[in-house]
Amino acid sequence: MGPFRTLYLDMNSFFASVEQQLDPTIRGRPVAITAMENEKGCCVAASYEAKAFGIKTGTSVPDARRLCPGIVFLPSRHRLYVRYNLRVAAVLDRFAELERIRSVDEFQLGLSGEATTLPGARDLVTSLKAAVAAEVGACLRFSAGIGPNHLLAKIAGKLEKPDGCQWLGPENMPDRIAHLALDDLPGISRKMRARLEAAGITTMTRLCQLDPRHARAIWRSVEGERFVRALQGEHIPLLDTQRGGYGNSKVLAPEFRRPQEAYMVSRWLIEKATARLRRDGRTAARFTLQLAPMGAATIAGSIKCAPSQDTLTFMRINRGLWRAAWPKIRHMKLAMIGVNLTEVEMLSNRSGDLLRPLRPGELSRAERASKAADFINARFGAGTISLGLNQPHPGFFERG
Incomplete structure (x- = not known):
C-alpha cells in the first residue's frame, strides 16, 4: 500500500x-x-x-x-x-x-x-x-x-x-468515495457537474474511470486531464500560478450603502490594492469597478491605461467610472462594490517613456510618492497617510 x-x-x-x-x-x-x-x-x-x-x-x-x-x-x-x-x-x-x-x-x-x-x-x-x-x-x-x-x-x-x-x-478507490456527489469534490462546480453529466459522467465511479484525454475535452482544458489523473492516484504536482490581478471587494454595511459613502469606500479599497501592487513590484494596465445595487443588476466599468502602480492614477480612473454610473445609482443603495487592477506585469519589464522622460523599469515621480506613503504607513500604522479622503470599511479581513 x-x-x-x-x-x-x-x-x-x-x-x-x-x-x-x-x-x-x-x-x-x-x-x-x-x-x-x-x-x-x-x-x-x-x-x-x-x-x-x-x-x-x-x-x-x-x-x-x-x-x-x-x-x-x-x-x-x-x-x-x-x-x-x-x-x-x-x-x-x-x-x-x-x-x-x-x-x-x-x-x-x-x-x-x-x-x-x-x-x-x-x-x-x-x-x-x-x-x-x-x-x-x-x-x-x-x-x-x-x-x-x-x-x-x-x-x-x-x-x-x-x-x-x-x-x-x-487500493480503496473509487469505492471509498462512491457515495459522494460529483460536486462534492474540490474543483468541480455545479456548472462543471452539469457538463460532466451532459457527457454521461453521472457517478463518482464513472468519473474515476474516465479516460484522462476525454476529461481534457470535457473540461476544455488540460486541467481536466490533470484532475482525473490525480483522482486515479498519479502524482500530479500543483502548478505555481501567476497572479493576474490585484483587487478588493466589500459587502457594504448598512451605513455605507448610499453611493456617496460607497464611493469613499472604493477609494480606500484602491489604496489597499495599489499598496499590494507596489509591494510585489508590479504594475497594472487596466482598472475595473463593480457596483452591485440592491435588487438590481451589477454595473461594471473598465478602462485601460498605461502600466502604473500609482494610487492617484487609479483614483482618477475610479472617479470617472463613478461619474459614468452616477445617473443609474444616485437614488439606489449599493450592496457591494469592488475594484480590480489587472493586466499585471513586473515593473522591471515596463518600457521607458521618452516624453516623460522615464527609463525602462524606473518609478515615476507620482509612484515614488505612493511608495513613500507605503513606507510611512508600514512604520507608523495603516492610514497614517492617505492620498485624499477615503472611508475605511474594516470587516472580515481587517479586524483582530
Missing part, C-alpha cells in the same frame, strides 16, 4: 475554535462568527456545537438565533485567525515538510521516510494532533487526509470530521 506522498490537514471549525480557545466560558457552547455586528449579517463560521443545530456558513443571524436561541455571536477577527494559522504552521513544520499553507485553515505537508507508509503516516498524524493541542491549544483540532497526491489527500481529509484521519489510494 502506498507510497503516500501528501498529508492534508483541515482545521475543524477553525475560527470558532480559536475564539473558544481564548475564552473558556464559551467552550462546549454553540458559537457563530459573523461578518457584521448587526442582525442583518450572516454566519461566516460556526462551532460544531452550533452546526448540530443546522447552523452553517451563510446562515443569517436571525435564522441562527431561531435555530439555536442560546447561540453566542462573535465578530470575525481575521488577523487573529491568521496569527493562529502561523502558530499551527510552525508546529507542523517541525515534524514534516510544510509544502503549502493552502488557506487560513488548511495545510499541505509532504511525506517522506516511514511516513510514506500508512502506519507511519497515521503515527505522524497522532504526533501532530498532540503537538498542536499542547503548543497552540486543546480546542484546535483538525481532520487529516493521507494520499499519493494533494487531490486525494484533500478529499480524504473531508471524509471524517471532526478530528478524523482517513486515507485514499488506488
Whole structure:
C-alpha cells in the first residue's frame, strides 16, 4: 500500500475554535462568527456545537438565533485567525515538510521516510494532533487526509470530521468515495457537474474511470486531464500560478450603502490594492469597478491605461467610472462594490517613456510618492497617510 506522498490537514471549525480557545466560558457552547455586528449579517463560521443545530456558513443571524436561541455571536477577527494559522504552521513544520499553507485553515505537508507508509503516516498524524493541542491549544483540532497526491489527500481529509484521519489510494478507490456527489469534490462546480453529466459522467465511479484525454475535452482544458489523473492516484504536482490581478471587494454595511459613502469606500479599497501592487513590484494596465445595487443588476466599468502602480492614477480612473454610473445609482443603495487592477506585469519589464522622460523599469515621480506613503504607513500604522479622503470599511479581513 502506498507510497503516500501528501498529508492534508483541515482545521475543524477553525475560527470558532480559536475564539473558544481564548475564552473558556464559551467552550462546549454553540458559537457563530459573523461578518457584521448587526442582525442583518450572516454566519461566516460556526462551532460544531452550533452546526448540530443546522447552523452553517451563510446562515443569517436571525435564522441562527431561531435555530439555536442560546447561540453566542462573535465578530470575525481575521488577523487573529491568521496569527493562529502561523502558530499551527510552525508546529507542523517541525515534524514534516510544510509544502503549502493552502488557506487560513488548511495545510499541505509532504511525506517522506516511514511516513510514506500508512502506519507511519497515521503515527505522524497522532504526533501532530498532540503537538498542536499542547503548543497552540486543546480546542484546535483538525481532520487529516493521507494520499499519493494533494487531490486525494484533500478529499480524504473531508471524509471524517471532526478530528478524523482517513486515507485514499488506488487500493480503496473509487469505492471509498462512491457515495459522494460529483460536486462534492474540490474543483468541480455545479456548472462543471452539469457538463460532466451532459457527457454521461453521472457517478463518482464513472468519473474515476474516465479516460484522462476525454476529461481534457470535457473540461476544455488540460486541467481536466490533470484532475482525473490525480483522482486515479498519479502524482500530479500543483502548478505555481501567476497572479493576474490585484483587487478588493466589500459587502457594504448598512451605513455605507448610499453611493456617496460607497464611493469613499472604493477609494480606500484602491489604496489597499495599489499598496499590494507596489509591494510585489508590479504594475497594472487596466482598472475595473463593480457596483452591485440592491435588487438590481451589477454595473461594471473598465478602462485601460498605461502600466502604473500609482494610487492617484487609479483614483482618477475610479472617479470617472463613478461619474459614468452616477445617473443609474444616485437614488439606489449599493450592496457591494469592488475594484480590480489587472493586466499585471513586473515593473522591471515596463518600457521607458521618452516624453516623460522615464527609463525602462524606473518609478515615476507620482509612484515614488505612493511608495513613500507605503513606507510611512508600514512604520507608523495603516492610514497614517492617505492620498485624499477615503472611508475605511474594516470587516472580515481587517479586524483582530
